[in-house]
Every structure is written in structure tokens, then in C-alpha cells.
Amino acid sequence: MRGSFITYMTIDIEGFRKHIEENYSEFGVNKVQEILRLVFEISKRERIPYEDIFDAAPENGKEGSHRFMHLKQYLLQRRFPSFSKEERRKHGLFKDLSIEPEYRASIKKSERIIPKRFFIEEAVSKTALVDRLRKKFKTAEFASISTYKDHVKNRVYSLKDFNNRLDEFYIVQEKYDFFIECPCSNNSVPCGYNTMNLGIGCGFDCAYCFLQGYINSPGILIQANIEDYFACFKRTGKDIRVGTGQFTDSLVFDHITEYSPLLVEFFRGYPKSIFEFKTKSDNVDLLFTVKPSENIMVSWTLNPQIIIDNVEFGTNSLEERLQAAARCVDYGYKVGFHFDPIIVYDKWKDDYECVVNRLFDLIDDKRIGWISLGALRMTAKLKQVIENRFPQTNILDGEFLIGYDEKLRYSQRQRDIIYSTMKSFIRAKSKSVHLYLCMEDQGLCSACDINTGDMQKV
Incomplete structure (x- = not known):
């Protein structure tokens, strides 16, 4: 994939279709x-008119299936130039191609989110969180609802609702899913991560985000009964690695909920467990209102600035993230970093090496709990969502095949190069920091000599 992440040419899908049919x-x-589908992806990837693609097509076969197979094989070779014949059979291209302009995401600048409207479940109307919200956001609208489930049961959702999700915040009571194990892909090596399900929905608009694939809510859900989470944890008595960064960014709404000090204070009492905040923000001020603890980690997802500018919309810059990490280290917290997803483009090696070097320029490796690596991956459904919300993005122009977990992935050969390269950059700066792969099988972990299974012991 080329170094630019935006396609500015207009692609006439209906013109493609008419040409093929005629x-x-x-x-x-x-x-x-x-x-x-093939012509669309080639045209977008190579930035050329579709007529040029057909003009270069071979004339083998005059009609019927013979003609179709020759054309298809030519297009597959052009779409996946580095793939073997066997790999091309696993291309996983979706047949359906439908891009609706009304589903396009509205890109916003990075800024603190100020809620406009709250819907409060009756069961949590007297909680400390709701009391804080009423005092803090006096210009916001507050409405009472019986339950979230009843309030939304007759609504039909689309990507338009997802695009407008920050217009509505639902303050709800969690009754069941307080803690869940990381939803690891089938046959992936587990890293031992557990999710504290304290928020659903994110304020950022990363083009690759898996949350886009779950269009079943008109807004952001925030659970108000945090004390019940703490009570549940006490009952389980487990020593685990746990965090809040699976279904939301851990800190993007922290100025709204003010949950981070409560979490630090609670998990301080469980020193054999590790609690992790995972974020792309610099919203760390409330972490400095309480005493840090060695079992509390603040982690950042990192990518080169070109990806942040063109793919991770609304997030803080690379330098802002690293400076926030440095502040946390200076205050006494341990930190972690997640290179996930790693995206391949022309200068990816140079750019990622610069990120690694800047990271270790600012952060003492003795204060880094772990660094994870993960390559760009997605379901076929998510690919369609990305095409509609971010039609100009080029992250889909890479060569993907159906992986061991039925997700679209870079080839194993490419992922081996990605992880081995990143490992060499990191090991040049630190021989001891914990490294693990996110959502990869044992074969690739072994090939890269990265023991992800060890994370279950950390």
C-alpha cells in the first residue's frame, strides 16, 4: 500500500457496474x-480509472464461464500481486459492494467530549455518578427511562445512528456482565486479559475499530453501579489481569465519569491483580488526584503520526500520548504500549522504528509493564462498514486473506515480517520488556519467538 492513506479520486461504482453489464x-x-468488487478495489488501490483495468485485460475466451474465469484470474493477480496462487484462493473478497453517502462518518477534531443529553435508568437515578453528572453538566438534557432495554427495543439502527452516538449517553445498571474474559479469536494464544465491562462505545473514530460492526445502540452506555463491580470482584477472589479498554477507551470519558480514581483506590487493595487503563487520549489528570500503585498500569495504543492523522480520527497525537505516558511515569505509575493494529504501507518500517525510538527516548523501560503487537485484521462485515464510513481510507488496499479465525488478515508471511521487524526495533532498545502478540496463533508466536502465553503469568 502506498504511503498516503486517503484516496481523493471519485470512484463511480455504478459506472463500473454498467460497463460490466454492457x-x-x-x-x-x-x-x-x-x-x-475486484475492479473497484484495483481502481482504488492503483488510483486509476476502471477503463484502464478493462483495457489491459486479456482477451482469452470469447464467452461464458471460460471468459469469466480468465478475467477473474487476471483481476485476482492484479489485486493481490504478492500472493501465491494458493493464497489468492483465500482472498475473502465480499461480493456485495454498496457504499451509501449518508453513512459517511463526520470527522471531528480531538477535544474533550461534552455530553448534550443523558438518559437515566430509574434504577440508577440516585447513584453518585448521576449526582455528579447533574452538577457537572448543568446545560445538558436529562431524561428518565424505565430501562435501556425497553427504551430502545423498537428502534432499528443503522450506521447513521453510530455516527451520531455521542448525542446520547445512557446511564444504566449492569446486572450480569461485570467481568468477562477477553473475546480471543478461535485458536489464538490467550494473553490472560479480562475486561471490566464499564462502558460501551467510544468517543474516537478509528477507521479500523471493531465496535463499528456492532450497530445495536443509539448512543454511549455507561454503567453507574460501579460498587457492584467491586463487590463482584471481591466475591471471585481471583488474581487477574483486568482492564476497561475492550468496549470503550478507558479514559476518553474519564472527565465525565470520574471513575479512574475509584478504580485505582479499589485495585490498590488487590496487589496480586493488575488493572490496566488502555487509551489513545491524554485525559490523565484525574489519575494524579490519588496515590499511584505498582499494580495499576496506564497503557497507550501507538501508531505513526501519519496513521493517527488519517485513520485514528479524533484521537490525541503520538507526541501527546507519549508525553501523557511520561507524566504518568514521573508520578509513579507503570505504563504499557500497544502497537495494534500495525498497518503496512510503503514506509511502515521507517515510521514504526521512529515511534519505537521516541517511546524509549521518553520512557524508562523499567517502568514499562508490557508491549503488545497486533496486525490489522477485520471481519468481512467490518470491512463493509469501513467502506461506508470511511470511503476514502486506504487501509483496506493491503493484501488480505481469510485467516485461521475467519478474519481478513495479512498473510502469515507478511505478519511474520511485521512482528520480527517490530521485535528487532524494540529489542534494540530493551532486552527485558515483556512482549506479546495479540490475537495470533501459536505457530506465528513460535516463529517470531514471542511467548504470548507467558502473559498469563504476569
Whole structure:
């Protein structure tokens, strides 16, 4: 993939379709869809008109399936130039191609989110969180609802609702899923992470985010009964690695909930457990209102600035994230870093090496709890969502195949290069920092000599 992450050319999908139907009239609906998808991706990837692609196509075969197979093989070779013939069979291209302008995301600058409207479940109307919200956001609208489930049960959701999710905050009572194990892909090596389900929905707009694939809510959900989470944890009596960064950014709403001091104080009492805040923000001020603890980690997702500018919309810059990490270290917290997802483009090696070097320029490796590595991956459904919300992004232009977990992934050969390269950058700066792979199978962990299973002992 090229170094730029934005395609500014206009791609006429219906023009593609009309050309195929007129010039390949013997193709049925499914074959038209396959060719349409391939030509669309080649045109976007190479930034050329679709006519140029057809003009270069071989003339083998005059009609029917023979003609179709020759055209398809030519297009597959052009779309996946580095893949072997076997790998091309696992391309996983979705036949359906439908991009609706009304679903396009509205890109906002990085700034603190100020809620406009709260819907409060009756069961949590007297909680400390709701009391704080009423005092803090006096210009916001507050409405009472019986339950979130009843309030939304007859609504039908689309990507338009997801785009407008920050217009509505739902303050709810959690009854069941206080803590859940990380939803690891089938056959992936588990890292021992557990999720404290204290918030659903994120204030950022990262083009690759898996949360886009779950369009089942009109807004952001924040659980108000944090004391019940603490009570549940006390009952389980487990020593675990746990955090809040799975279904939301751990700190993006911290100025709203003011939960971080409560979490630090609670988990201070469980020194054999590790609690992790995971974020792309610099919203760390409340962490400095309480005494730090050695079992509390604040972690940042890192990427080169070109990716942050063009893919991780609304997030803080790389330098802002690293400076926030340095502040946390100076105050006494341990920190962690997640290079996930790593995205391949022309200068990716140079740019990621610069990020690693800057990280270790600012942070003492003795204060780093761990660094994780993960390559860009997605479900087929998520790919369609990305195409609609971010039609100009080029992160989908890479060469993906269906992986061991049915997700679209870079080839194993490419991922081996990614992880081995990143490991060499990190080990040049620190021989001792914990490294692990996120959502990868044992074969690749072994090939890269990165023992992800050890994280279950950390």
C-alpha cells in the first residue's frame, strides 16, 4: 500500500457496474458482483480509472464461464500481486459492494467530549455518578427511562445512528456482565486479559475499530453501579489481569465519569491483580488526584503520526500520548504500549522504528509493564462498514486473506515480517520488556519467538 492513506479520486461504482453489464452481458448477477468488487478495489488501490483495468485485460475466451474465469484470474493477480496462487484462493473478497453517502462518518477534531443529553435508568437515578453528572453538566438534557432495554427495543439502527452516538449517553445498571474474559479469536494464544465491562462505545473514530460492526445502540452506555463491580470482584477472589479498554477507551470519558480514581483506590487493595487503563487520549489528570500503585498500569495504543492523522480520527497525537505516558511515569505509575493494529504501507518500517525510538527516548523501560503487537485484521462485515464510513481510507488496499479465525488478515508471511521487524526495533532498545502478540496463533508466536502465553503469568 502506498504511503498516503486517503484516496481523493471519485470512484463511480455504478459506472463500473454498467460497463460490466454492457460488455459482459453473459455474466449472471453473482459474476457481475465478483468482477465489480475486484475492479473497484484495483481502481482504488492503483488510483486509476476502471477503463484502464478493462483495457489491459486479456482477451482469452470469447464467452461464458471460460471468459469469466480468465478475467477473474487476471483481476485476482492484479489485486493481490504478492500472493501465491494458493493464497489468492483465500482472498475473502465480499461480493456485495454498496457504499451509501449518508453513512459517511463526520470527522471531528480531538477535544474533550461534552455530553448534550443523558438518559437515566430509574434504577440508577440516585447513584453518585448521576449526582455528579447533574452538577457537572448543568446545560445538558436529562431524561428518565424505565430501562435501556425497553427504551430502545423498537428502534432499528443503522450506521447513521453510530455516527451520531455521542448525542446520547445512557446511564444504566449492569446486572450480569461485570467481568468477562477477553473475546480471543478461535485458536489464538490467550494473553490472560479480562475486561471490566464499564462502558460501551467510544468517543474516537478509528477507521479500523471493531465496535463499528456492532450497530445495536443509539448512543454511549455507561454503567453507574460501579460498587457492584467491586463487590463482584471481591466475591471471585481471583488474581487477574483486568482492564476497561475492550468496549470503550478507558479514559476518553474519564472527565465525565470520574471513575479512574475509584478504580485505582479499589485495585490498590488487590496487589496480586493488575488493572490496566488502555487509551489513545491524554485525559490523565484525574489519575494524579490519588496515590499511584505498582499494580495499576496506564497503557497507550501507538501508531505513526501519519496513521493517527488519517485513520485514528479524533484521537490525541503520538507526541501527546507519549508525553501523557511520561507524566504518568514521573508520578509513579507503570505504563504499557500497544502497537495494534500495525498497518503496512510503503514506509511502515521507517515510521514504526521512529515511534519505537521516541517511546524509549521518553520512557524508562523499567517502568514499562508490557508491549503488545497486533496486525490489522477485520471481519468481512467490518470491512463493509469501513467502506461506508470511511470511503476514502486506504487501509483496506493491503493484501488480505481469510485467516485461521475467519478474519481478513495479512498473510502469515507478511505478519511474520511485521512482528520480527517490530521485535528487532524494540529489542534494540530493551532486552527485558515483556512482549506479546495479540490475537495470533501459536505457530506465528513460535516463529517470531514471542511467548504470548507467558502473559498469563504476569
